[in-house]
Amino acid sequence: MSKTAARRRARVPKKLAPHSDGLPETPAFGSWLLGRVSESQRHRRIRIQVMLTLAMVLANMIGIGAVVLLLTIAIPTPSVFTDAPLWVTWVITPAYAILALTMGIYWITRQILVTLSWAIAEREPSSDEARNTFLAPLRVAVFHLIAWGFGALLLAGVYGLVNISFIPQFFFSISTLGIVVAISCYLITEFALRPVAAQALVAGTPPQRWVQGLFGRSMLGWLLGAGMPLSGLALMSTFEITRGTLTKVQYAIGVVTLSTMGLFFGFLLTALQAWLTTTPIRVVRVALKRVEQGDLQANLVVFDGTEIGELQRGFNSMVTGLRERERVRDLFGRHVGRDVAAAAERERPQLGGEERHVAVVFVDIVGSTHLVTSQPPKDVVILLNQFFAIAVDEVDRHHGLVNKFQGDAALAIFGAPNHLECPEDEALAAARAIADRLTKTMSNLEAGIGVAAGPAVAGNVGANERFEYTVIGEPVNEAARLCELAKAQPKRLLASASALDGASENECAHWSFGDTVTLRGYDQPTRLAIPS
Incomplete structure (x- = not known):
């Protein structure tokens, strides 16, 4: 490892060490999935690549499965099996899904590795490299929006040539789930890149993010957990009012399906957002407990550009001040005596x-x-x-x-x-x-x-x-x-x-x-x- 890398790594605080007082050993980045601060850049790169690949494949597969449920159960009329050519349903649709998923995952992971080349090379990032690191989650989300949006337009157009009623059905289903998948991948990428974001934060201030602060994340959770499902129910009701093609049973099944999916995705995304928010706060809480017990040696790794990052910086500044105060108190006590120093602290x-x-x-x-x-x-x-x-x-x-x-x-x-x-x-x-x-x-x-x-x-x-x-x-x-x-x-x-x-x-x-x-x-x- 180069001297520059050694200096950079030294500037990132070490994780909180285990104590004999019963407090748990706390991961520096809020989760054991992200590894240790002392982990080599090669292992970190592999960890990030594997984590992002598996997470995005899973998120997209769940999204595709949800689209299938919407098209076959929630909005079954017109039917993709009986009212459309088989070559469209069984060839074009799966071919695009497989191609978009394969090329998308390859492009995203490759771009992430290019963005993190400075970390892989174990050197200080330039201002542009640090900025690109912070923008990586947004770019992942934008790519998913483009891929799912193009798929919505393509499939809605192809099926619309057969039956114009397919257009709102496909466009609503694919675009809605595409937004959910894109935002999920944004949150997952932001989580996976915490270790390198911590190193980039040492080099400079993060740019403005797509989702601003905890308030923005909370509103995003509401949008995905409540706003999107309610909008889906409203649109489905609008389709039925204007077209009147569903029986009462089909409409009831559609409402139950959309409600169940809303509950599932709402719980999943809210839990993900809450976990991403509370894990670093839990680290701060454990660190504060140790400071309360007299341990002034542990610093926190700052890996977030929102209020959580400010909380982490504030904790580090507080501990630095307390260490300096303790050093001065110790020095003062050595010169004038502990009792005299204590009396001087109690009153002027x-x-x-x-x-x-x-x-x-x-x-x-x-x-x-x-x-x-x-x-x-x-x-x-x-x-x-x-x-x-x-x-x-x-x-x-x-x-x-x-x-x-x-x-x-x-x-x-x-x-x-x-x-x-x-x-x-x-x-x-x-x-x-x-x-x-x-x-x-x-x-x-x-x-x-x-x-x-x-x-x-x-x-x-x-x-x-x-x-x-x-x-x-x-x-x-x-x-x-x-x-x-x-x-x-x-x-x-x-x-x-x-x-x-x-x-x-x-x-x-x-x-x-x-x-x-x-x-x-x-x-x-x-x-x-x-x-x-």
């Missing part, structure tokens, strides 16, 4: 703060200067990322917020912006977990950890154009001083006694009180607590 953030009771954990690497100078920069970055990954993981697990990374240090807050019942418990447990994991997994690195608690001001500081969420107050300073002091302790972890005073009994059981010291920059002494 403003400058200012409020007093909150918080617990603070400060973590700083021991001997960071030696670490930086003794190893290559790349290794230092890898080591720092491993260190911060442990800190962030434990802080998140204990419902805290990593508020800042300062070189080789990290500041974590518990109790802001989200309220916690006991921020001391979470902070002390997180500090112990960080110290334990660093000892077990990073024996070549040591870090001091300080924990403090108390009232602080939490909020957005900076300017209207650029601000950040932070916490300012005594617990932050105290945790930083305890972190410095902890670097000289065996377990590298210290907390203030005031932090333990607000903790639960279960958490306090993991700690014991130590010495009383005066921290740097403080006038009053602070009693220390160390892990047991």
